[in-house]
Amino acid sequence: MRNRGISPTVREGSAVSRSEPSLTVGLMPRDPTELVVTRYTGSAMKVFSARRTSLTILILVVAFAPFVPAAPPSLPQDALPELVRRIKPSAVAIETFDARGEKLARGSGFFIDVNRVVTNRHVIEGAYRAEVHLNSGHTFPVKNVIAVDAEGDVALLRVDAPAGLVRPLSLDRTSPQEGESVVVIGNPFGLEGSVTNGIVSAVRDIPGFGRIIQITAPISPGSSGSPVVNMQGQVIGVATLQITGGQSVNFAIPSERIAQLDRTAQSEASAQMSLGDLVAATGRNKRARAVEYFRDGLTFLSKDDCQQALPYFQKATEADGSYGDAWAQTGFCSEKLGRHAEAIEASRKAVGIRPSSESYFNIGLANYYLKQYREAEQAYRQAIKIDPYNSADAYYALGINYRDWGQFDEEIQAYKHAIRLKPDYTAAYDRLGQRYLQQKKYAEAVDIFKQMSAQRPGDANAQNNLGEAYEALGRHDEAVEAFRQATRLKPDFGKAYFNLGKTLLTQGNRDGAIEQYVLLQNLDQDWAEKLYGLIYP
Numbered sequence: 001m002r003n004r005g006i007s008p009t010v011r012e013g014s015a016v017s018r019s020e021p022s023l024t025v026g027l028m029p030r031d032p033t034e035l036v037v038t039r040y041t042g043s044a045m046k047v048f049s050a051r052r053t054s055l056t057i058l059i060l061v062v063a064f065a066p067f068v069p070a071a072p073p074s075l076p077q078d079a080l081p082e083l084v085r086r087i088k089p090s091a092v093a094i095e096t097f098d099a100r101g102e103k104l105a106r107g108s109g110f111f112i113d114v115n116r117v118v119t120n121r122h123v124i125e126g127a128y129r130a131e132v133h134l135n136s137g138h139t140f141p142v143k144n145v146i147a148v149d150a151e152g153d154v155a156l157l158r159v160d161a162p163a164g165l166v167r168p169l170s171l172d173r174t175s176p177q178e179g180e181s182v183v184v185i186g187n188p189f190g191l192e193g194s195v196t197n198g199i200v201s202a203v204r205d206i207p208g209f210g211r212i213i214q215i216t217a218p219i220s221p222g223s224s225g226s227p228v229v230n231m232q233g234q235v236i237g238v239a240t241l242q243i244t245g246g247q248s249v250n251f252a253i254p255s256e257r258i259a260q261l262d263r264t265a266q267s268e269a270s271a272q273m274s275l276g277d278l279v280a281a282t283g284r285n286k287r288a289r290a291v292e293y294f295r296d297g298l299t300f301l302s303k304d305d306c307q308q309a310l311p312y313f314q315k316a317t318e319a320d321g322s323y324g325d326a327w328a329q330t331g332f333c334s335e336k337l338g339r340h341a342e343a344i345e346a347s348r349k350a351v352g353i354r355p356s357s358e359s360y361f362n363i364g365l366a367n368y369y370l371k372q373y374r375e376a377e378q379a380y381r382q383a384i385k386i387d388p389y390n391s392a393d394a395y396y397a398l399g400i401n402y403r404d405w406g407q408f409d410e411e412i413q414a415y416k417h418a419i420r421l422k423p424d425y426t427a428a429y430d431r432l433g434q435r436y437l438q439q440k441k442y443a444e445a446v447d448i449f450k451q452m453s454a455q456r457p458g459d460a461n462a463q464n465n466l467g468e469a470y471e472a473l474g475r476h477d478e479a480v481e482a483f484r485q486a487t488r489l490k491p492d493f494g495k496a497y498f499n500l501g502k503t504l505l506t507q508g509n510r511d512g513a514i515e516q517y518v519l520l521q522n523l524d525q526d527w528a529e530k531l532y533g534l535i536y537p
Helices: 081-092 254-269 275-285 286-300 306-318 322-336 340-353 357-369 373-386 391-407 409-423 428-436 442-455 460-472 477-489 495-508 510-523 525-535
Strands: 025-027 036-038 057-059 093-095 105-112 118-120 129-132 139-149 154-159 183-188 194-206 210-215 227-229 235-244 246-255
Touching: 081 093, 081 183, 081 194, 081 227, 093 118, 105 183, 105 235, 118 139, 129 154, 129 275, 139 254, 139 275, 183 235, 210 235, 210 254, 227 275, 227 428, 235 254, 235 495, 246 254, 275 391, 286 306, 286 322, 306 322, 322 340, 322 357, 340 357, 357 373, 357 477, 373 391, 391 428, 409 428, 428 442, 428 460, 428 510, 442 460, 460 477, 477 495, 495 525
Parallel strands: none
Antiparallel strands: 025 036, 057 139, 093 105, 093 129, 105 118, 118 154, 129 139, 139 154, 183 194, 183 227, 194 210, 210 246, 227 235, 235 246
């Protein structure tokens, strides 16, 4: 499994709640001492490596020479007024009409080439004709639809406008940073060229789908399909407004997905399709209704709300029982909500249609929570087999499974595999070091905790664990220094003060131990009492 945003997050000292906002699936045990790997989406995610996602793409026409937009200068960020002035000519208003020629809807879009406009799929829903209105006042008809990414709600339209009037925007295919400033130029309520700005509030990676970018910039009706640009003027995504179940949710589909749709369209020639042909094809296709439900579910999933997302994914599977992605999301949300048996059933249907490491991982996770360790092991192994070079999380989860199963040697090997695949996997280092301590392999524990401390110099727990390993080896001076460092990093760390007092007592430094006891009286009465019992046996 690729690390598609699957950045492990270590949460220590708190129970894992199913209602806690996290990456769209919480992974690992919910006991108070467990490390938690957060998987797929959530507040802890920062940067995601680009990956190829499976798209249900309707390729309609490709007859265009490849176009590679010149990259804008990578320099100081533009002032907002100048940025808006530069980007506005690239954004367009899109007006659609029904079969009788009556106005149907209005949305937004933007040029990515002289004859290609990107918008949301739902902007052209039911349209038999459409017009593109440029900021200059010129209007051009939409000739045909080049390609559609139904799940991603992205459409690529052909518009034959004079090259001198068009300013294509370049796509930034890297993941934006949380807190990064963005600008949306759209056409809310028909007000062409309206500007809103905000920040990237979260980037979520949804299994079987890809990334979704949450933004604080308002998206009003009519602005769906607008470009979301960074302060260098590059498009990071297409703005999407969904109104589902009475709730309005705005987010952006990343540029990476737009670029993939464009690449696929240019590489696979197919018959042209008009807007009317698209309406007819959609009406005959049972998948079309299922995709609408899927997109509604995705709207809530973008907010990490599986409770409201799940019914829509279930409706998508009812509309089209062969819709693998809908089954995958049904399984995923069911597991997030603690419905383990339902998660296993849905995820098995997903892998029966299209095997994926994510769905097998979900099966493993659900079985783990049901204490079906053998079944969990088999599912994790399948996930690793499908994506062996990006399976650090699966190995880590496998290690936790072996731990609770009582197979400690296998647990150690699983953590080692995770670390080989991801050398900065601190959660795996911690679990490996703890297992070495419990097996009294103190030298190995010292080595692991030293590596962990080097990676996370501010981690008080790593220093405390290192101190415990040194103490077990009789290396008291090094243990004292590690415990002192732990207390410096975390001044209220009761266990570290206890360990320090205990080691000082072992060295014959009773006064030093008493000093730690005095400190503990104001910090942690339980640890204070334990140290008192050692000082005054």
